[in-house]
Amino acid sequence: MKKALTIDVGGTKIYSAIVNSEGKIVSEIEKHSTPKTYDKILEVFKELINKHEDEVDVIAFSTCGAVNNTNDGILGSTGNICKEYPSTDFKSLSRKKVFVENDANCAAWAEHVIGASKGYKYSVMLTLGTGVGGGIILDNKLYKGKSGAAGEMHFKMTRTPQRDCTCGSWGCFEAYASGTGLKLTAEEIAETKEITTYDVIDGVKAKDVLMTKIFNTWQDDILNGIIGLANIFDPDVVVLSGSMAEFVDTGYLTEETNRQIVTQPTKVVKAQAGNYSGMIGAGLLALGVEG
Amino acid sequence: MKKALTIDVGGTKIYSAIVNSEGKIVSEIEKHSTPKTYDKILEVFKELINKHEDEVDVIAFSTCGAVNNTNDGILGSTGNICKEYPSTDFKSLSRKKVFVENDANCAAWAEHVIGASKGYKYSVMLTLGTGVGGGIILDNKLYKGKSGAAGEMHFKMTRTPQRDCTCGSWGCFEAYASGTGLKLTAEEIAETKEITTYDVIDGVKAKDVLMTKIFNTWQDDILNGIIGLANIFDPDVVVLSGSMAEFVDTGYLTEETNRQIVTQPTKVVKAQAGNYSGMIGAGLLALGVEG
Numbered sequence: 001m002k003k004a005l006t007i008d009v010g011g012t013k014i015y016s017a018i019v020n021s022e023g024k025i026v027s028e029i030e031k032h033s034t035p036k037t038y039d040k041i042l043e044v045f046k047e048l049i050n051k052h053e054d055e056v057d058v059i060a061f062s063t064c065g066a067v068n069n070t071n072d073g074i075l076g077s078t079g080n081i082c083k084e085y086p087s088t089d090f091k092s093l094s095r096k097k098v099f100v101e102n103d104a105n106c107a108a109w110a111e112h113v114i115g116a117s118k119g120y121k122y123s124v125m126l127t128l129g130t131g132v133g134g135g136i137i138l139d140n141k142l143y144k145g146k147s148g149a150a151g152e153m154h155f156k157m158t159r160t161p162q163r164d165c166t167c168g169s170w171g172c173f174e175a176y177a178s179g180t181g182l183k184l185t186a187e188e189i190a191e192t193k194e195i196t197t198y199d200v201i202d203g204v205k206a207k208d209v210l211m212t213k214i215f216n217t218w219q220d221d222i223l224n225g226i227i228g229l230a231n232i233f234d235p236d237v238v239v240l241s242g243s244m245a246e247f248v249d250t251g252y253l254t255e256e257t258n259r260q261i262v263t264q265p266t267k268v269v270k271a272q273a274g275n276y277s278g279m280i281g282a283g284l285l286a287l288g289v290e291g
Numbered sequence: 292m293k294k295a296l297t298i299d300v301g302g303t304k305i306y307s308a309i310v311n312s313e314g315k316i317v318s319e320i321e322k323h324s325t326p327k328t329y330d331k332i333l334e335v336f337k338e339l340i341n342k343h344e345d346e347v348d349v350i351a352f353s354t355c356g357a358v359n360n361t362n363d364g365i366l367g368s369t370g371n372i373c374k375e376y377p378s379t380d381f382k383s384l385s386r387k388k389v390f391v392e393n394d395a396n397c398a399a400w401a402e403h404v405i406g407a408s409k410g411y412k413y414s415v416m417l418t419l420g421t422g423v424g425g426g427i428i429l430d431n432k433l434y435k436g437k438s439g440a441a442g443e444m445h446f447k448m449t450r451t452p453q454r455d456c457t458c459g460s461w462g463c464f465e466a467y468a469s470g471t472g473l474k475l476t477a478e479e480i481a482e483t484k485e486i487t488t489y490d491v492i493d494g495v496k497a498k499d500v501l502m503t504k505i506f507n508t509w510q511d512d513i514l515n516g517i518i519g520l521a522n523i524f525d526p527d528v529v530v531l532s533g534s535m536a537e538f539v540d541t542g543y544l545t546e547e548t549n550r551q552i553v554t555q556p557t558k559v560v561k562a563q564a565g566n567y568s569g570m571i572g573a574g575l576l577a578l579g580v581e582g
Contacts, residue, residue: 146526146555149554152552153523154553228519229446231445232520233436234435235436260459261443262367263357266437
């Protein structure tokens with residue numbers, strides 16, 4: 001069975017493992033903190049590749065940042081990783097074929113091939129973490145747009161600026177639906193900076209009225225975004241992944257979405273491909289495994 | 292050259308003409324008011340088809356309402372046309388092949404083959420009229436979604452209900468970016484019901500401060516919607532069509548969109564396929580003409 005050495009590059013961690021064409025991780029998972037300097041990042045890549053290159057058919061990167069349509073380079077900047085990183089010449093890192101894709105796109109592909117959107121031709125995945133990532137599968141293909149950068153969930157939730165977004169603009173879905181968004185919503189409603197997402201989640205469990213109000217406001221922001229995406233894409237399924245996804249009520253989101261959309265009924269479900277879906281998806285994409 | 296008898300069915304008018312495979316109208320354009328009763332609508336269809344059936348290769352309907360993926364029936368309801376209309380068995384209307392597509396999708400296809408998005412693989416068209424229609428072309432194909440209903444521009448512009456939408460929900464792009472939206476924005480800002488879209492357009496030409504503020508608010512609502520669509524789709528071009536499109540400043544919309552998006556630069560342009568783009572697009576689609 002064919003195998004890929006997969007390397008997941010985020011702003012804080014670099015993970016690596018060997019993934020086979022069934023989407024199974026067949027090695028130890030190696031973890032590194034993402035070095036601050038570009039030289040040290042390249043050292044980590046080279047060390048991983050030198051060690052495993054001969055065992056695999058392809059090197060597959062799941063990375064922060066938008067990736068071009070030839071899957072060999074990063075478009076634009078990537079936020080919280082050193083500024084030279086987007087200029088990386090990935091092909092030069094190995095004698096083997098090197099494949100690069102955006103991490104949210106990789107995770108969406110993993111869900112499509114082995115996870116929650118398996119068997120569906122049309123799906124939208126939202127990764128709800130510190131920020132929000134997006135991956136769109138249309139007619140069983142990863143949707144990339146004209147340059148490769150598609151699937152950015154930066155659509156506005158307000159008509160005028162009320163909350164800045166990490167993208168440099170304001171009012172984006174990410175600024176409301178992310179974990180960071182939940183904290184900001186909590187601060188606004190509770191009128192204090194001394195509140196965390198944990199306070200909200202714990203408060204909901206304890207049936208605290210204020211914390212429940214905060215949580216529902218955040219969940220309805222997610223709902224409102226999903227309604228728009230469902231009207232635009234008419235997807236079979238909307239998959240929620242990421243650390244914040246575990247808290248939402250997908251039954252409520254499905255019911256309310258279907259009550260409000262003008263397209264045909266859809267489903268909102270939680271991701272099933274696990275914490276390493278980025279690496280798994282990168283491996284499956286690099287190995288040409290379709291869903 | 293192959294030809295289609297095209298019939299454009301709206302809530303107030305039914306237009307018909309023969310369109311050839313170059314997207315040219317090669318007959319008189321026949322106009323009917325849309326009858327109130329279903330029997331009379333069918334009579335109009337039968338009369339048109341009986342008259343022209345022998346001259347053409349296919350019958351092509353450009354219709355209000357979402358159309359299924361087999362292009363032979365309407366999904367759900369259609370608003371301001373008699374309630375039996377969506378149940379129409381289009382295939383039974385002619386001995387020739389009958390093809391049906393949503394009017395905004397048809398118009399988007401006309402722009403793609405002979406108009407403003409010609410030569411581009413990825414485009415989003417917004418029809419700004421009494422309401423807002425949408426048509427999405429991805430990788431040179433009309434995007435229809437799982438059931439055919441995709442491309443509905445009902446994504447929310449506000450986090451809480453402030454303006455009802457014709458779709459039954461609230462806060463949608465259509466409720467702000469349409470001509471109806473401009474009137475509502477004018478009423479809110481001018482604090483009077485005694486104001487029309489004409490007052491606003493004329494006032495902008497006369498450099499009236501209040502009318503210019505109203506217009507800019509409406510145009511920025513359109514901008515905010517375009518920014519979201521550009522981040523989601525990474526399109527080559529966003530095409531604005533419909534009666535309200537002539538008033539917007541596409542230079543401003545392009546510049547501001549590109550300043551705010553995280554995907555790669557796009558262009559906002561006005562439609563070029565003319566007033567009968569629905570019929571032209573229906574003909575081109577029915578005849579299998581690609582862009």
